[in-house]
Structures are given as structure tokens and as C-alpha cells.
Amino acid sequence: MSDLQTPASAAGAATSDAPVSATAASNASSAQATGGRTFLPRNTLLRHLLVLVLCAVGAVVLLESTDLGFNAQIGYVAYYAIAAGGLTVLTGLNGQISLGHGALMAVGGYTTALMLDAEEPLPLVVIFLAAVALTSLVGAVVGVAAARLHGPYLAGATLALAVGLPGLALYFKETLGGEQGLTVSSPDRPEWFTEAIRTLSGGSPSGVKWIAYISVACLLITYFLLANLMRSRVGRTWRAVRDQEVAAELAGISLGTWRVVAFVVSAAAAGLAGAVLALVVRLTAPTAFTIVLSLSLLTAIVIGGLGSLFGALVGSVLLVFLPRLLRDAGESLDMDAAQAAEISYVVYGVILVVVMLFAPAGLVGSIRLALLRSRARRSARG
């Protein structure tokens, strides 16, 4: 949620050099919170903590005021957004592309499924941490290779990961369930949760709701950590690596190391996303982690605005709700379900193309650019 709290008020800086690149959405967050009006604390950590608490309250209100069907949808948004958040750090901030994040999610997903299947499953937190750790490890290995590659070569290498890794599930059929995948047993919901929901809204605390809360909690924690990272020295270094390799190296930054670090962080987020996916979907199967998933994640961050966590969230919301809205719209126009499903993909594609044409910096990026421009104009006049 780095955007919510970004006051981005360095008016003077913006006049000389209005950012126009596709990563505009990420640049604003490097501006210091000086000058302009803001009701948020100046200390980054405090500010992020405050936003975190506000978002958590907002999330509880959202989940309690909507029906179970919507709660279930939130779970899908959450796992897309977690993975997209990680990917936007990698692509938007560090300038590396990955078509393999779907495969990294598979690592997290399968880890969770296997560990939940145990006789006496460990606490969920431990399982999630294990999923994150294992995926980070895979991410580190891939990252070392990726750090040496650029552009299309990097895309190709990560593409191979996306195509190849789900194949392991077919090869190790006995443990990983082959084509059919592993069903994920839902974790028991604890007593305190049941009671908390009863006192909060009086609603029935079903398994769907419990998983929705887990997903949202994971999303908020991930975004909190990523936002801090992006605002820190690490984030600045990544941006330096992305924008000016030579200058960064002259400043004593080891390009390779920082690229690997970016990949590991991004993979960790993908691992958690995979773990959440396993809970939400209740199944991990190779067909769930195809290249389409990786491309969807890329779509989400580009549509939302590269390098912006808020953009990644917006993109994920669109990814989950847009095709569905289009399908329902088609059906209300008296098409049969098959036609509506086919048409919805066409319209969905067209909408994506149009957004890219008219808002090349993504939705969040373009809005931010427009704000910066108008502010620049105002300060030039004044």
C-alpha cells in the first residue's frame, strides 16, 4: 500500500523533470515526505504501520459487510495481489522481467498442500513460512541465473521455468499427485476466530470466511513488508540498478547481487501467494500453474502500474472481477453461457489493449503522472 501514504509533494523537483516512463507509478514513492500537507507521520515505519492498521480495519469491515460469495472472491484477489506485489518489485523497481512466477507459486502451493496433508499438520504460520522459505530458495537459484541475463533472454529463461516446473508434478506422481494434483485439506478454524466473528457481526463463521481472513492478513503483511523495503535503501538501490547500470556500479553497487536479492524477495512473495492459492482453491494441480497464471500476474502489474503495490492490487482486482462482470453482462444480454464466456475473453482483451494505449503507465501510474503534471503546472504559474 505504498501509494496510499505517499504524499509525493516535492513540487519543486517535479517541475524540471516530469516522469514519463512506464514505471512512473514506482518513482513517486522515492520522493521524500517533506513539505506538503499530510496527516500521516513522517517516519516511514510509523506511517506504514498506521496505514496497515487502517487497511486491516477496512478489510474487516469489507469482509463482514459482504456475503460469503464475495468473501470467497476476496481470497482470489489476495493471492493474485500477493504474487503481483512481489512481481512489481522485481519488474517495476528492479527492471527484471519474469514469466516464471506462476511456477514459483506452484512451489509454495505444493509445499503447503503436502504439509497440510500430514497426520498432525504443523501450525499454519509455520507451513506458510516453510512455503516462503522453500520458494525463496528456488528463487535464489533462478535469480543467480537471471542476474546474468537481460530482456528477452531473461524472459526466455523464466518462461522455461514456467513451462518446466509444473511438469515435475507429473514426474513425481506418487508424492505430487500427477495431473490430478493434491487436494488441500482446509485447516481447522480456531475457537477464538469463531467467537470473534460472532461478537463482531453475528454472522456464521464458515470455513470460507476463515480462509478469506487468512488471505487478507497475508496480503496486508506482505504489502507492509514490501512497502517498507521499497522505501528503504534497498528500494533505492534497486531503482538505481534499473535506471542506470553504469552509474550504479560507479556508486559501488554490485548489480548481480542486488538483482538476485530482488528475485529472492519477489519469489518469497510468490511462495506465499502459492500457499494462499492452495487454501483458497483447495487443490494444487499442474493445470492451475500454467504459463497463463504467470502472464496474468504480468498483466495485473502492467495494467495497475509497474512498480506500485497499489497498482498491483488494482490489477489483481480487475483480473478477478472483470472477466466475471463481462460474463454476467453478456448473459444479461440474452447470450447463452458459452457465447458469453467466449465473448468475455475478447472484450477483456480489448479493454486491456485500450488501457495500455491510453494509460501506458498503468491505471495508478497514469493518475499519478496526471497529478504530478498539474502540480508542476501550478507551481510553474505560481
Place this chain on the structure above:
Amino acid sequence: MTRSSRRLVSFVAAATVASTLAACGGGGGGGGGGGGDEENEASDVGITEDTIRIGAHYPLTGVAAPGYSEIPTGVQAYFDYVNANGGVNGREIEWIYRDDAYNPTNTSQVVNQLVLEDEVFAIMGGLGTPTHNAVTDFLNSEGVPDLFVSSGSRLWDDPEEKPYTFGWQPDYEIEGKIIGQYVAENFPDAKVGLFLQGDDFGEDGAAGAKQFLEDQIVAEETYVPGNTDVRPQISALQAAGADLVLGFNVPSYTALSQLTALQLGYQPQWFYSNVGSDPALVGSLLARFSEGAVSDASLLDGVLTTEYIPTVDTPDDPWIQLYQRVWDESGQEGELTNYRAYGMSMAYTMIQALQSAGQNPTRDDLVAAVEQAGADWEGPGFAPFRYSEDKHAGYSGMLVSRIVGQGSEDLTPVLVTDNGDAEIEEYDGEATTPPESGIPDEEPVN
């Protein structure tokens, strides 16, 4: 929403009034079911005084869509027909089906939507093993009847763990057994090769066939769905000298294996399981894959397969005549195909289940009705269902046939059996005919 409602709403309203009047007049028998004297009530989620909502997931887009996307239109046609004739106990059936593109992630999303938002009374005919497998736990934990899964996997027959889930078609294991026995008896000297899909489908089928063919099998090749190059597998079968190949594969792989064998000059006797043998669909796939070089299903001439419900190549069959009438009346685009006939056969079973469940059923009543009455239902299937409290498996048997042109000829009587080492026996029941009205009339179980 894909509901039958809009078009038919006025008509059904009239029919409902008519049947109510009939009931009031003490005539009974109206409304297409065992209507009692009670009033209709909203007895559970998804059921109101005058509607029952049924949901399903099918691949309407993507690789699995050809053929399979026609099934729900057949179901729709039959439910429309029932609704137009008074519905079930005066209730109109609302049929909602959604696209999952054969991706389990989508399936779970779509089924969430059906259960939590559309609030269906039951799920019927969810298609696919990996797809449906993603939702059985959810449906069972929510207590939603999960009837008649469109897949022959044995996963659906697990009354202990999944009391709400029921299969419908003969499972792949008994199909494998029936095929295995036929081959062992009629081709005792054949060297048998297996061409298997790399999941339960191939595994269960092979397990069944091996009970009879263990000594005859010379090669066993598996393909991964999605990988369209089957040359390695077909060459391996050829190299092993297999002169009879059993295929437990989906229709697109029937087409691919035929084309590959043609390229390799390999001409064994082919035997495809029911799933992969629809001549019309395979023919169109052959034309597409070969870019017109092979224009119809003539390659399939002489191929052996199995059947368990009537197919459209027998236009004189009374069931197919009923389906043709129902399809024509529904006014939907396209021809009556085997997939639509499949959908209608399943819809027929669903109506039987709803009638057996009584006038104001709960979800549990529906499940109990299938367990108690299901084995006695007479319908389009050649063999009876195996439903009971301890068994949730579908049809108990099928017959072996040979594809001739666009049609087929039966080679065996209907053979019935069960899982494991149960004997294969000839079914001694008579072939069924549909009731005059085209709508079943089952008594409520309690």
C-alpha cells in the same frame, strides 16, 4: 444467468396453475411427479415454492470445450421440456451452468459462486476429474448434493468421506474390465498395447483391462494431456509389435493417435474407450488437425468401443426419438449430438432423483433418495445404477460395439459388473423405453 426461466416463465406459470387445479380437483398424477396433498414449501437452500435451482461447471471455452460444451445445452433442452410440462411437483427447474475452461482454479471459483451466490440446491454433472476433484471437499463440507459427476473416475464413489458426491457414468475400471474380457475372449492371440492418459482415467482403465490381459500386454504408453506430440508413444507401441491397441484417452487424442499411426504406417486394431470414441467429434477433430487431409471419421471405421446410453446413430431408438423431439422443441442452435444426448440422459436421471426426494425435499433428502431408490430407476442407461448407502457409483455396465461409418453395431449384449474382482455377467433386464410423456414418474421414497 443461464436460466430456463425467461422464455418459459409465462408458460410454466400457466402449467403450474393447471396442475394445481388438477390436484385440487383430486385428479392427482399431474405435474409430472408423485404430487402429494401438501403445499410446496421453500424446504432448503435453492428451493422455493415454485423453483429448484441446479448448478454445474463445464468447459465452455479452451481445449476441452469442443464436444463437452454441448452437454449443458442438452440438459437445458430437457429441463425446458420438463418445465413446459409442469416441472417437478409444480416447481420449475432453474439450470445455471458456468465456464471453468477445464482449469481447477476456475472450477473452485465458479463453484463458490454457484453455492454461495447463486445458492443452488444441488450441483449436477460437474465435468472433469481434476476440475471436479477441486470442489468435492467444499461441496461435502457445505452439505451440497454433488450428483452425477461427468467423469468415470472412482473418486466419486466414497460414501464415507464424500457422502454428498455421486458418480453417474460407468467408472473407468469396470469399463477396462469389460474391454479386457472382450479382448481376451475374441482376440486371444493379440499382442495388446495400451495407450493411456496420464491420470486416473488411464490408470483405472488399465487396471481393469489387466485383470484379463496381463499376459497379452506387450507395451504400455502414457501421454500427458496438453502435449500434442504422441509420436513417441505410438512408435513405441509399433516397435513392441502391438497389433491391438486399447486407448483410454479423450477425443482429441483419438484423432492425434489415428493421424500419427497413419504417418507411421501403423495399422493395429484400435479399441477406444467410450470417452474417446464419438465419431462425429473425432471426425471434425481429424479434419482440423490434418488441415483437411482427412475429412471425416472414415479412419475410425472398424474401431471397437463401448456404449452405455443410446447414441444418435440409432435414430429408431425410442430414447433418441424422445431426445430429438425435446431438442427440436427447445429451439437451440445446432443438431442433436451424442454430447447433448448425454446431457439429456443425465437430466432425466436428475428428474428421477428430484421426484424420489419427495414434495418438499431438503438437500439430505435428495441424497437419501438417490441412495435408496437410485438402483431401481429405469432410464436411458443400458444397465442399472449401483447406488446404495455404501456405493455411490453410477451405471453398472455397458456393451462392446464396432464403429461402422457414422454408426455402430453392437457386438455383445449389455455386460454388467462391479469394481474389484466382481464377475462380469450378461444383464438380464429388458431394454427400457421412455414413458409416453417423456418425463419419469418416480414415487417419493418416504
